[in-house]
Amino acid sequence: MAHDDDVTTTFHQRAQEDYSQFSQHLRASLQFVFTANGGAALAMLSCLTAVCTSKDVNSAISVPVLLSRFAWSALLYLGGVFCSVLSMCAFSASKQNWGQFWEDNALTGIVDFRKAYARKGERLSRLGFGLLVVGAFAFVGASITAVAAFLRW
Numbered sequence: 001m002a003h004d005d006d007v008t009t010t011f012h013q014r015a016q017e018d019y020s021q022f023s024q025h026l027r028a029s030l031q032f033v034f035t036a037n038g039g040a041a042l043a044m045l046s047c048l049t050a051v052c053t054s055k056d057v058n059s060a061i062s063v064p065v066l067l068s069r070f071a072w073s074a075l076l077y078l079g080g081v082f083c084s085v086l087s088m089c090a091f092s093a094s095k096q097n098w099g100q101f102w103e104d105n106a107l108t109g110i111v112d113f114r115k116a117y118a119r120k121g122e123r124l125s126r127l128g129f130g131l132l133v134v135g136a137f138a139f140v141g142a143s144i145t146a147v148a149a150f151l152r153w
Contacts, residue, residue, distance in 0.1 A: 030088055033135040037080030040139065044073055044146055061150065069149030073142040080138030083131045090128035097121035 048070050051061065101117035112118075 026091065029132060030084055030091075033087075033132060033139065034081060034084035036139050037077045037084065037135065037142070040143065040146075041074055041077035041081070044070055044077070066149045069145050073146040073149075076138045076142030076145065080135040080142065083135035083138060087128045087131035087135065090124045090131060094121045094124035094128060097124060 051066060097117045098121040101115060101121060104117065105111045
């Protein structure tokens with residue numbers, strides 16, 4: 001019996017370490033997607049302001065096309081920021097559900113992954129990853145759209 005307790009403790013410690021490392025990588029990913037989209041949107045708006053207020057607009061740049069493409073880019077960048085915020089909320093709620101699941105297991109001694117907390121935690125985790133990926137794709141799409149304004153695609 002003592003051997004089983006040692007194995008359980010070792011597995012539990014390993015799980016905690018894995019979750020801790022996962023959390024750090026996830027936090028860095030979310031911060032990147034949030035910052036990249038937000039920073040790019042601000043940089044794009046700054047560029048747009050400079051182009052629109054310039055007396056000497058380059059003839060190679062079509063201001064109406066630039067405005068249209070930058071508007072779509074801004075929408076995509078801000079959509080990416082929104083997805084990042086929703087992703088953080090989903091991951092937070094997922095962690096809360098998993099914590100309640102493990103607390104319930106500790107109190108009852110019954111580990112059943114069909115419990116509502118486990119199912120909800122898994123769904124929220126998948127939602128968080130989906131939103132994170134959508135936010136990253138929003139950044140790429142918005143950047144291509146903004147650059148296309150200068151290339152006349």
